Amino acid sequence: MKRDNSSTFLIAAALCAASLCIILVSVASGPRLLNPFILDSETCRTLLAIRLPRTAVALLMGGALGASGAILQGIFRNPLADPYILGISSGASLAASFGLMFGISLFTLSVPILAFIGAIATGAAVVILGHGWKGLQPERLLLAGVGIGFFLSAVLMLVMTISVDDGLKRAILWMSGDLSMVDWELLPAGLLLILGGLGLALTRRRGLNALTLGDDIAHSLGFNPIRERLFLFIAASLMTAASVSMGGVVGFIGLVVPHVVRRHVGSDAVVVLPLSVVAGGTLLCVADAIGRTVAAPLELPAGVIAALIGSPYFIYLLGQRKTH
Amino acid sequence: MRCNVTGLMLCLLFLIGWSETALCGAAPPPKRIISLAPAMTEIIFSLGLGERVVGVTTVCDRPDEARSKTKIGGMANPSLEAIVALKPDIVVMTSDGNPKAISERLRKLGIRTHVFKSRRLPEIPAGIREMGQTLGAQPPADVLAGNIEKAIRDVSSSLRGKSSRTNNGGGRKALFVIWPSPLIVAGPGTILDDAMKMSGLRNIAADGKVAYPRFSVEAVIERQPDLILIGKGHDDMKTLAKGFLKSINMLDAVKKGRICFMDDALYRPGPRIPVGMAELDRCGKMP
Numbered sequence: 001m002k003r004d005n006s007s008t009f010l011i012a013a014a015l016c017a018a019s020l021c022i023i024l025v026s027v028a029s030g031p032r033l034l035n036p037f038i039l040d041s042e043t044c045r046t047l048l049a050i051r052l053p054r055t056a057v058a059l060l061m062g063g064a065l066g067a068s069g070a071i072l073q074g075i076f077r078n079p080l081a082d083p084y085i086l087g088i089s090s091g092a093s094l095a096a097s098f099g100l101m102f103g104i105s106l107f108t109l110s111v112p113i114l115a116f117i118g119a120i121a122t123g124a125a126v127v128i129l130g131h132g133w134k135g136l137q138p139e140r141l142l143l144a145g146v147g148i149g150f151f152l153s154a155v156l157m158l159v160m161t162i163s164v165d166d167g168l169k170r171a172i173l174w175m176s177g178d179l180s181m182v183d184w185e186l187l188p189a190g191l192l193l194i195l196g197g198l199g200l201a202l203t204r205r206r207g208l209n210a211l212t213l214g215d216d217i218a219h220s221l222g223f224n225p226i227r228e229r230l231f232l233f234i235a236a237s238l239m240t241a242a243s244v245s246m247g248g249v250v251g252f253i254g255l256v257v258p259h260v261v262r263r264h265v266g267s268d269a270v271v272v273l274p275l276s277v278v279a280g281g282t283l284l285c286v287a288d289a290i291g292r293t294v295a296a297p298l299e300l301p302a303g304v305i306a307a308l309i310g311s312p313y314f315i316y317l318l319g320q321r322k323t324h
Numbered sequence: 325m326r327c328n329v330t331g332l333m334l335c336l337l338f339l340i341g342w343s344e345t346a347l348c349g350a351a352p353p354p355k356r357i358i359s360l361a362p363a364m365t366e367i368i369f370s371l372g373l374g375e376r377v378v379g380v381t382t383v384c385d386r387p388d389e390a391r392s393k394t395k396i397g398g399m400a401n402p403s404l405e406a407i408v409a410l411k412p413d414i415v416v417m418t419s420d421g422n423p424k425a426i427s428e429r430l431r432k433l434g435i436r437t438h439v440f441k442s443r444r445l446p447e448i449p450a451g452i453r454e455m456g457q458t459l460g461a462q463p464p465a466d467v468l469a470g471n472i473e474k475a476i477r478d479v480s481s482s483l484r485g486k487s488s489r490t491n492n493g494g495g496r497k498a499l500f501v502i503w504p505s506p507l508i509v510a511g512p513g514t515i516l517d518d519a520m521k522m523s524g525l526r527n528i529a530a531d532g533k534v535a536y537p538r539f540s541v542e543a544v545i546e547r548q549p550d551l552i553l554i555g556k557g558h559d560d561m562k563t564l565a566k567g568f569l570k571s572i573n574m575l576d577a578v579k580k581g582r583i584c585f586m587d588d589a590l591y592r593p594g595p596r597i598p599v600g601m602a603e604l605d606r607c608g609k610m611p
Contacts, residue, residue, distance in 0.1 A: 031405045049433055050404050100423075111425075161538060173401055180401050181425050182434065285345070297397040297406035298382065 007267050010273055019282040020237050021165035025318045026115040026289035027055050031296035036311055051184070057182045057190070057246050058288045058302060059281035060172020062253050069254030070261070071201055071236040073303035074208045075229045076138045085142065087149030089251075091122025092244040094156045097301040101159065111174075112186055112245040119241030122148060126230075127233065135226035136233070177250035177303025179288050189247045197238035198277065204231050204263045205269040212267065250303035252282045283310060334359065337411050344403050352459025354413030354436070359428070361418045362590035364440060365390045367452060368416060370468055370539055370595035371461040379410045386596075405431060416455070420593075440593075445518035448593045449473050468595055475598035484557055495524035496550040496608060500537055503557065504568035507544070510538045515597075516555075519590050523604050541571050553607055556588040573584055584608045 018145035028034045030051060034043050068083040075081075083089070095118025099111045130141035160168060173180075200207070207228030215225040242252070245323055257271060257280040265271050285307035292299055343413060347494055358379040359365040365384040374389055379396040397403040407415060407430070415430055418429050419439045427437045438458045441453030449469035456465020500510035500521055510516035513531030520527045523562050528547040529539055552572075562585060569578055577583065584607035589600030 003431055032409055042411075045433075046405055052410065178401060180404065181423075181429055183429060240329055263513055291405065292405070297395050297403040297405050300399045 008271055011193045011264050012271065015275060016278055022282050023055065023059070023285055027051055029289050029293050031292065052185065053184045054179050054257060054288060054292075055285055056171035056187055058179055058189070058285040059195055060190055061179075061247050061281075062242040062257075062306075063281035064197070064243040064282030065250060065254040065284075066257040066261075066276035066278075067198055067201060067273050068236040068239045068243075069280075069304060070092060070226065070258035070269070071208060071232050071258075072254075073258055074212045074269065075214060075232050075236075076088075076142055077214070078138070078142065079259065080255070081142065082251075083236060084251060084254065085149070086126050086145030087122050087147075087152055088119045088126075088145075088150035088237060088240050089249045090127075090149045091242060092116070092119035092158065092241065093175050093249055094118055094152050094159070095121075096174055096245075096248070097159060100171040100174060101168060115245040115248075116241050118291050119244050120237065123237035123241065124234070127230070130173075134172035136229045138229070141229075141233075143190055163299055173301060174248040176301035177248045177306070178301045179247045179297070179301040180292070180299040182247055186246050188190060192324055193241040194239050197242070198273070200238070201232060201235040202270075204228055204235070205273065208232055208269040208273075209267075212269075240295070248303070250284060250306060252303070252307040253283060257283060260314065285315045329340045342362055342603050351524070354458075356411060356413045357459065357561055358407055358410060358412040359384060359417075360396075360402055360415060360422045361440075363594040364416045364418055366592060366594035366596065367440075367455060367468070368459070369460065371456060371464045373459060373461055377434065378412060379407065400424065401467055404433070406436070406504040408433060412562055414458070416440065416459075419443070442593060444513070445476065445516070445522065445593075445597070446483050447513045448515075448597060453592070454561070463486075471595075472597045475601045476522060479601050482524075482605070494527060497528050497548065498551040498553055498608070499528050499539075499544060499547075499549040500553045500555065501565065502562070504554070504565040507539045507541060507568060508536055509539045510555075511535050516590055519601055523601065523608050525604075525608050546571055548575060549577050551582045551584065551607065551610065553604070554605060555591065561585060579594065580611075584610060 016147050030046075032046070034047060034051070039047075065083055069081070070084070072081040072083060073079055092115040096115040099114040126141065126145045127136070130136060130144035130146065132140050161173070207218070207223050210221045210223045211225060211228055211232070213221075218225045218228065235251070240254070258276045259274045261272055263277055265275060283300055283306055287309065289301035290300075290309070291302045291305045293301065331368075338493045356378045357368060357373060357376045359368055359377060359487065360381055362381070362384045365377070365380050366386050367391060368374065369387050374387075377390070377393055380390050380393045381397065381399050381402060382395050383399060384390045384393070390567070392405075396406040396410065400423060402593060412435060415427075415439045417427060420440075420443050420566055422439075426437055431435050437573045438455060440451050442448045449472050452472070453462075453465050456462045456468075459465075500516050502508045502510060509529045509532070510527065510528075510531050511534055516537050517527050517530060528549050529537060530545070532539065552569070554561050557564065565583075569583065572578055586603055586607065587596075589596035589603060
């Protein structure tokens, strides 16, 4: 799908402007609607200590997942690839749930750190197992990811079955992407890792474009497919691990957001990657705002809301594509 | 009030971790209390502090007055914003049901918390006394703790006479069903297990490894409990338990009708413990 530069630029600008408005409305909405023009000390407090860190984490997480999804779908040439198909989420969930259910919370950050270690360890295991005699082949890497993912999920289910205890509910919430307890603490590390991953991916954007055309074509264009794939995989793992450790497992965004973005602006990685960040971040931010507002004071997990509002749009887009 | 320099300074102070500086020294008794667990709500009301409660969870259903209080969300995921908006002097929570992360987060927000740490039956009176001290209600807390201690003494003393008569030294074998399908029962380290022991019952799931194990029906049949206790759930437990009871209908407990449907008094470490102990005692003495 080729589009001229000016229309892509217009769509991108419109998306960014819409995102900015949506984010501002999201920040204001919650159990109590905040009026940004009348800032008393209580509003300041709610805004600075609760709303803003939640919004920032939602933006970062959603953005990281959107970009990882775009990268992985490209390097695997598979529209079903998402940050979680490689078992990364299962690894993070298992490690974090151990922390939550067996009370391994020596200090505040132990659960996020456990999740990060779980995610990175799983990513490394997938690369080692997915490395055949011909190097990193997409099919082999995918199958290794799916296999490890299933194994880790089974272990997680086992742990959950034998422990019907207090940590369980928190663990379930964590697995459905719960942002209700996030604060500023996690942001600097998360931001650094995600920017690192995104930066690495953007430097490899030409490689990503080449890989989507097939290994042979990439090779003839002067890229080493194996090396490009490894670097891009590291970038995606880094972003996914950082996202999972900040607010738990949020599905859907990594799978669907890149498709929606590509549908509007074409498939050039230079445009798709940044716009997936914007769209993914905005979607999770809105989802979190809805989750804390509609049933207040009950908190509905942001991951669940994101899938509930995003899926119908995605299905609508699929229908549109058929008629064209 | 418009956001002025003082307001901004306050926000900044808040951000850089101002939290417990104001709590040094003897704090005055809190006037605005939020409870994050049904048992805590019951204790606070029975200490006569119901008027001071400004917020409870969506599952705090006792006493009736608690239902009309402002809700701040669930036990595992209360809304921080809803808590902050109620401007509490103290948030009372339990280590058995409220995640630790909540108390840490509240402390960082500069909100005082009291965590009730008693998880076993004999520890409850001390926990209630400690809570009474924090909430400035020492005398009623002493009375409530005394009532629970008396209830424990009463069943223990009635047991002393009984155990000498039984030759296996332990009395009837019993199973406390929390949920019939899938079968979840009261295991070791729980108030229910403690109460059963004190009433002279032997919990056949006492070796269950976790507090509320998923138990196998075969193990129930093999261990032949003399008495089946079924706790109260949200739905009609009599209907729910039909299938389970049918699958173990070869046991004496079912044949002789020693099935006891109980209230939820022993589920909560609070003022209804004496009622629960008496109920358990009655069930234990079923013919």
